[in-house]
Amino acid sequence: MTEVLADDGEPIAVPLGSRTRSPARRVTDALLGYLFLLPALVVFGLFAFFPLGRLVFDSVHRQPRFLNRPPTYQGFGQLKDTLTSDQFTSGLTHSAQFMLYSVPLGLVLGVLLAVAAHRRLRGIKVFQAIFSSTVASSVAVASVIFFTLVNPQVGYFKDVSWLSLDQPQSAMFSVALSSVWQNLGLTFIIVLAALQAVPEELNEAATLDGFGAVRRFFRITVPLISPALLFLAIVLVISALQAYAQIEVLTGGGPAGATETLLFKIADPKGIRPLHERAGLSLGLFALTGVVALVQYSLLSRRVHYGD
Amino acid sequence: MATDVTTLDGSSDAAPVAGPRPGRARSRWAAAGWYLVLTLLSVIVLFPVYMLLLRAISDPLAYVAEGQPLHPVAVEWDAFTNAFTEASLGRSMALSFVVTLVIVVAQLLTSVLAAYAFAFLEFPFKRVLFAVVIATLLLPIEVTLVANLQTVRDIGLLNSVPGLSVPFLASAFGIFLIRQGFLGIPRDLRDAATLDGYGHLRFLFRVAVPLTRPIIGSFVVISFLGAWNQYVWPRFATTEDSWQTVQVALRSIANDRVDQLNIGFAAAVIAALPLVVLLILFQRQIVRGLTAGAVKG
Numbered sequence: 206m207t208e209v210l211a212d213d214g215e216p217i218a219v220p221l222g223s224r225t226r227s228p229a230r231r232v233t234d235a236l237l238g239y240l241f242l243l244p245a246l247v248v249f250g251l252f253a254f255f256p257l258g259r260l261v262f263d264s265v266h267r268q269p270r271f272l273n274r275p276p277t278y279q280g281f282g283q284l285k286d287t288l289t290s291d292q293f294t295s296g297l298t299h300s301a302q303f304m305l306y307s308v309p310l311g312l313v314l315g316v317l318l319a320v321a322a323h324r325r326l327r328g329i330k331v332f333q334a335i336f337s338s339t340v341a342s343s344v345a346v347a348s349v350i351f352f353t354l355v356n357p358q359v360g361y362f363k364d365v366s367w368l369s370l371d372q373p374q375s376a377m378f379s380v381a382l383s384s385v386w387q388n389l390g391l392t393f394i395i396v397l398a399a400l401q402a403v404p405e406e407l408n409e410a411a412t413l414d415g416f417g418a419v420r421r422f423f424r425i426t427v428p429l430i431s432p433a434l435l436f437l438a439i440v441l442v443i444s445a446l447q448a449y450a451q452i453e454v455l456t457g458g459g460p461a462g463a464t465e466t467l468l469f470k471i472a473d474p475k476g477i478r479p480l481h482e483r484a485g486l487s488l489g490l491f492a493l494t495g496v497v498a499l500v501q502y503s504l505l506s507r508r509v510h511y512g513d
Numbered sequence: 514m515a516t517d518v519t520t521l522d523g524s525s526d527a528a529p530v531a532g533p534r535p536g537r538a539r540s541r542w543a544a545a546g547w548y549l550v551l552t553l554l555s556v557i558v559l560f561p562v563y564m565l566l567l568r569a570i571s572d573p574l575a576y577v578a579e580g581q582p583l584h585p586v587a588v589e590w591d592a593f594t595n596a597f598t599e600a601s602l603g604r605s606m607a608l609s610f611v612v613t614l615v616i617v618v619a620q621l622l623t624s625v626l627a628a629y630a631f632a633f634l635e636f637p638f639k640r641v642l643f644a645v646v647i648a649t650l651l652l653p654i655e656v657t658l659v660a661n662l663q664t665v666r667d668i669g670l671l672n673s674v675p676g677l678s679v680p681f682l683a684s685a686f687g688i689f690l691i692r693q694g695f696l697g698i699p700r701d702l703r704d705a706a707t708l709d710g711y712g713h714l715r716f717l718f719r720v721a722v723p724l725t726r727p728i729i730g731s732f733v734v735i736s737f738l739g740a741w742n743q744y745v746w747p748r749f750a751t752t753e754d755s756w757q758t759v760q761v762a763l764r765s766i767a768n769d770r771v772d773q774l775n776i777g778f779a780a781a782v783i784a785a786l787p788l789v790v791l792l793i794l795f796q797r798q799i800v801r802g803l804t805a806g807a808v809k810g
Contacts, residue, residue, distance in 0.1 A: 237634060238635070239630075241626040242631075246646075251664070252679065253652040256661050257660070259663065263663075317554070326547060326551075332555060335555045337792070340803075343785070345760040345763040349781035350561045359771060361564055391803055457767065471655075471658060472749060
């Protein structure tokens with residue numbers, strides 16, 4: 206591809222083969238491009254961007270008692286009220302708790318499994334398959350599995366107080382634990398792949414320099430797998446923000462609303478919250494998702510070591 | 514196996530531990546230690562699954578009466594058949610398969626086409642449109658749930674296959690992943706194809722797609738996994754039990770009578786089976802798909 210300079214001296218990327226192409230050909234290429242994008246853009250338009258606008262609309266309107274009347278405009282004060290309400294703060298607190306219980310524990314366990322299974326031993330593939338196996342479990346299946354463990358009537362651990370679904374703190378921990386278990390396979394697979402990408406010579410050189418196993422792990426391995434760990438942390442945070450099935454199956458939001466996360470309040474399975482409130486809470490969740498993405502972006506651009 | 518352990522010099526080659534080898538005796542002990550750790554961890558990871566299987570084959574009342582032991586009680590296998598006859602698991606499994614199939618095929622088509630446009634075609638606002646696609650990652654179904662439910666209700670798609678699948682017919686992840694694959698195709702190949710008079714469609718289906726088959730394969734498997742496991746959307750886009758996907762049907766366990774619980778447990782086992790098969794058959798694709806975003810960041 207020859208570099209073409211525009212009037213201001215900036216190089217312009219020349220599309221492949223365009224040197225031999227007529228202007229007419231370029232127009233048909235562009236049209237083909239739009240045509241190829243159209244299906245995906247229609248779906249995104251209708252089910253990602255339009256709903257965002259609709260959420261804003263819903264959050265500043267009030268649905269009439271009778272469905273044949275149009276919604277009435279209430280102003281952005283109503284959205285502000287929703288986002289400063291106890292509903293929002295308690296939902297946020299519970300989501301944060303869920304995160305706190307599930308993300309660090311999930312990361313540590315994933316690293317533990319991956320470090321244990323990252324070695325040349327006969328039959329290691331069997332262990333790797335076992336550690337990856339929870340990937341085959343959906344959230345709903347994981348919820349039923351944990352039902353057999355922590356359900357207050359029939360769960361195997363029903364008498365273990367720190368897993369009890371009858372107490373607010375332990376209930377949240379139990380529910381989060383089902384997420385930790387379900388995500389274990391994913392965490393393991395990603396950390397193992399990262400470990401396998403660490404060049405062995407580095408560890409050998411460090412050993413010759415008298416580094417012990419622990420120092421090698423924290424000084425060499427951890428920095429080198431940090432991009433994968435960060436990626437996982439983000440994935441787990443988002444998965445915590447989106448946790449729903451575990452809560453519905455295990456606690457139904459209880460005890461006394463202690464496991465009602467933000468999404469649980471938005472989904473509102475009992476149908477007790479008005480539309481404008483659920484829409485407002487959805488916008489809150491959207492903002493949180495945005496913050497997580499920003500953190501991801503800014504962290505990715507510094508602090509984290511990149512092998513290349 | 515047994516013959517490997519006792520070789521002529523009495524050593525075992527069963528334990529080639531990574532890194533330097535500090536003598537045979539020590540490495541053999543180290544290996545034994547690691548096997549112990551790995552076995553222990555396996556037991557912890559598999560224990561919840563074991564409990565599910567155990568409860569699915571035990572008579573629920575007898576099991577509770579026995580004091581909830583670690584072994585099955587009054588084994589009976591009817592729960593697996595009852596799940597189909599009494600809990601109509603067959604219908605919800607079939608529905609899940611259909612919805613999953615629709616989503617996977619649609620995502621594949623829309624992603625391949627969009628990825629091709631971004632990788633090989635030039636048009637105004639290309640960067641803006643790519644940013645628009647990536648921006649949809651900020652708008653997962655959990656955020657848009659409330660408004661999408663209104664839309665789907667408005668157009669009368671509640672309790673239908675189109676209603677269950679329509680928000681997921683395109684995937685930003687798919688577009689991004691397949692575009693990366695397309696960008697990896699050597700320029701020479703593109704130029705040669707142009708010289709041979711290949712149009713875009715022919716290049717796409719004869720060269721680009723076959724060359725990126727591993728990536729596309731990974732995406733298909735990951736897409737299947739995601740679609741099969743959907744919970745929040747099908748939970749609220751259906752108001753009738755007969756339109757519940759298998760994942761949503763599993764939630765009934767929370768309201769079941771104790772003497773019926775084994776049916777729900779068996780249903781969970783059956784619901785997980787397709788993914789177990791998938792995992793065994795396509796382990797490589799799954800690992801590649803899941804790590805796609807991770808190692809490069």
